[in-house]
Amino acid sequence: MFKELKILAVVVSFSLLTYYLVEPFAHGEMHAHVESNHFQYDGSADIEEVEVKIENLKAEKETKEKAEEKVAIEASIVTETAHLEAKKTFWSDVKRISAIKGDAAAGETAYAACAGCHFKDAPAMGGVRPPELNVAGALYAKDYLIGLIKDPTMASNVDHKFSAERQHPMSSVVYMVSSDEDIANVVAYLQSIAPSIDEVTPKIAFENACGRCHANKYMKWTQIGTKPTFKYKKDDLAFQIKTIEYQDGVKAYMGKLPPDLSMYYRSRGEHFLETFIENPQSHLAGTAMPRVGVTAEGAEKVIEYLIESADPKHAERNETGKWVMIYMIFFVLAAYLWKRQIWKDLH
Amino acid sequence: MAHFEKANSIEEWLDQRLAIRTVKRVMSAEYWIPKDINFLWAMGMVLAITFGLLLVSGIFLLMYYQPNVDLAFDSVNYTIMQEVDYGWLWRHVHAVAASVVFLIIYIHMFTGIYYGSYKKGREMIWISGMLLFVAFSAEAFSGYMLPWGQMSYWAGMVITNLFSLGSLEMNGIVEWIRGDYVPAQAFLDRFFMLHVLLIPLAILGLIGLHFGALRIPHVNNQEGEEFDFAVEAEKYKSGDKIGAKVIAFGNDFMAKDMFVVAIYLVFFFYLVFWNYGFAMDPVNFDPADGLKTPAHIYPEWYFLWSYEILRPFSKDIGLIAFAFAQVIFMMLPFLDRSPNVAPANRRGIFAIWFWVMIVDLIVLTAMGKLPPAGIYSDIGFYAAVTFIILFIALPFITKLEKKL
Numbered sequence: 001m002f003k004e005l006k007i008l009a010v011v012v013s014f015s016l017l018t019y020y021l022v023e024p025f026a027h028g029e030m031h032a033h034v035e036s037n038h039f040q041y042d043g044s045a046d047i048e049e050v051e052v053k054i055e056n057l058k059a060e061k062e063t064k065e066k067a068e069e070k071v072a073i074e075a076s077i078v079t080e081t082a083h084l085e086a087k088k089t090f091w092s093d094v095k096r097i098s099a100i101k102g103d104a105a106a107g108e109t110a111y112a113a114c115a116g117c118h119f120k121d122a123p124a125m126g127g128v129r130p131p132e133l134n135v136a137g138a139l140y141a142k143d144y145l146i147g148l149i150k151d152p153t154m155a156s157n158v159d160h161k162f163s164a165e166r167q168h169p170m171s172s173v174v175y176m177v178s179s180d181e182d183i184a185n186v187v188a189y190l191q192s193i194a195p196s197i198d199e200v201t202p203k204i205a206f207e208n209a210c211g212r213c214h215a216n217k218y219m220k221w222t223q224i225g226t227k228p229t230f231k232y233k234k235d236d237l238a239f240q241i242k243t244i245e246y247q248d249g250v251k252a253y254m255g256k257l258p259p260d261l262s263m264y265y266r267s268r269g270e271h272f273l274e275t276f277i278e279n280p281q282s283h284l285a286g287t288a289m290p291r292v293g294v295t296a297e298g299a300e301k302v303i304e305y306l307i308e309s310a311d312p313k314h315a316e317r318n319e320t321g322k323w324v325m326i327y328m329i330f331f332v333l334a335a336y337l338w339k340r341q342i343w344k345d346l347h
Numbered sequence: 348m349a350h351f352e353k354a355n356s357i358e359e360w361l362d363q364r365l366a367i368r369t370v371k372r373v374m375s376a377e378y379w380i381p382k383d384i385n386f387l388w389a390m391g392m393v394l395a396i397t398f399g400l401l402l403v404s405g406i407f408l409l410m411y412y413q414p415n416v417d418l419a420f421d422s423v424n425y426t427i428m429q430e431v432d433y434g435w436l437w438r439h440v441h442a443v444a445a446s447v448v449f450l451i452i453y454i455h456m457f458t459g460i461y462y463g464s465y466k467k468g469r470e471m472i473w474i475s476g477m478l479l480f481v482a483f484s485a486e487a488f489s490g491y492m493l494p495w496g497q498m499s500y501w502a503g504m505v506i507t508n509l510f511s512l513g514s515l516e517m518n519g520i521v522e523w524i525r526g527d528y529v530p531a532q533a534f535l536d537r538f539f540m541l542h543v544l545l546i547p548l549a550i551l552g553l554i555g556l557h558f559g560a561l562r563i564p565h566v567n568n569q570e571g572e573e574f575d576f577a578v579e580a581e582k583y584k585s586g587d588k589i590g591a592k593v594i595a596f597g598n599d600f601m602a603k604d605m606f607v608v609a610i611y612l613v614f615f616f617y618l619v620f621w622n623y624g625f626a627m628d629p630v631n632f633d634p635a636d637g638l639k640t641p642a643h644i645y646p647e648w649y650f651l652w653s654y655e656i657l658r659p660f661s662k663d664i665g666l667i668a669f670a671f672a673q674v675i676f677m678m679l680p681f682l683d684r685s686p687n688v689a690p691a692n693r694r695g696i697f698a699i700w701f702w703v704m705i706v707d708l709i710v711l712t713a714m715g716k717l718p719p720a721g722i723y724s725d726i727g728f729y730a731a732v733t734f735i736i737l738f739i740a741l742p743f744i745t746k747l748e749k750k751l
Contacts, residue, residue: 018709021713026713026716030642342598
């Protein structure tokens, strides 16, 4: 008996060691660990990214020997240093505006500038449909909304994608809502018209925050809405054509069609999704995907929707598992009694 | 026509026609197994049960799976996992069993090596077992193609590329295997056929051979003791069950086997319901995309050690080392020159050889998964060289071994 347990201990420890090495350890080594900033949009990650980039450039400069190569890198360092200053200024502006107590009533007037593009089923602007803003005040963080009005590319951390020649589709907001007070007021207005986050369903959260670029075919979601069931094939085809036309616009804007998110909960896992939604650049430096600025509760809703599409049977799995385990434990007992009965004549 | 008496029971009726009493005696009641064994001797039964789980779950999956590059991914991840009642259960059982079966195969294999159960008449048991390992590997690989995810596609790409044989650049063979320039519909169809028909047939045949190979040399025991099974069987049959060195397969051996199987199944179903990630790689939940190579491509855990013997060398040397690793375990009965059939701990240097080999395989497995850069690449290289040296050294080490 003791000998059997000793052998079991050897087998189990070698198996667990192998498991540890190929699963937790190897995956930890393969994927950079990204810490969540708890959905506080204060620009700390954005600023750090540029600082790291400057450090890397400086280190690279040291390795170069030719003078012209050094000069080229030095030019990049100067550009990135200016970039860093711009980021710092931007996020300190956001902090300043955030401290102003917004007036929702005054905000409604200033909001008229937004309503020109943001309404239900609005046409796409530069590839993507501007969202209706009825839940924005609940779904998105206050500081993010302030930042987005102040400078859309900076707030979404995709300023690397845009320039004077290639403008963000929402760039004109900078001229329309520009004073600190107006920005604070518009955000206060958006918060005043929004329902409480508890009333925002996972479906609404996903459709607003992700669904204008990403499809989720297991939930029958396309970028232009939930795909209905059609009686006639030609209606179905007409809907598909509309979807493809919209997708082509998104493709032209983003560089490629953003992936279908049906199985992302299982292919990426919860921690990745959480930190990726918070700041896509943290996992995929240089990606065209903008930060969407959801609050912690908003992200939870989005992830709930992704669990529903990728792993809807998780509750059934736990329940079935429990019963199978109870059965197996009885099986172990029965097998043990049988073994004892047979072997009492053999020893 | 033969003469038949009227039977008094169903058993008798069947016995007259099928000789079931004889079958029972030969296969079970008087099929003799040594008594001096531990739970590792139950791994054969654990494997048989796991294979049964794979077969049954596979049959259910086969009813809904679509071997088509446009439909395969959704037929697995949507139809089976979401629409079919308990389809997720069959898939989890199938995926977890496919991974765990290799854990048990390795335990079964290393048990055989530790106790010297591959020589002195037991060579065919070992060789048929290693052929089963090859067949299971092919079965696992072909099955891994079927969900048509990113890892299916890119593993298929990498493994079929090996057949170009390095600098020989025999790309025609690769195209012939794939039926196309890249893995596509023809590739998926033929791997589907291999997975659900040809390889399972080979496995069933090899299981028959493996069991048959046990009959004449008999199962080994914990001390490698040689004794006369006929004499011991007589002792058992005359009622001296305590003194006899043998037990009957049914139900003596079976009772112990089933207890081990029961404990194993608790562990198995824990994995199926709560810890399946190791057997269902997250990357394979992305649909196959020939234009997007995943950041890290690695095989399932059970192929990592041989993958790591391929990887640290230059192309051609790597392929030769890989081929060496694939066949060398099969040669074991002929590499071990010692006359002793005994547990490794009584065989001097061989004991050291055994544990170094186990640790080396674990190191290779870990390095096979880690990105091949920096220190991991160096460790992988030395572990691969160690593996090759171990097997080259084996005949010399065992030749020097004293007869016990």
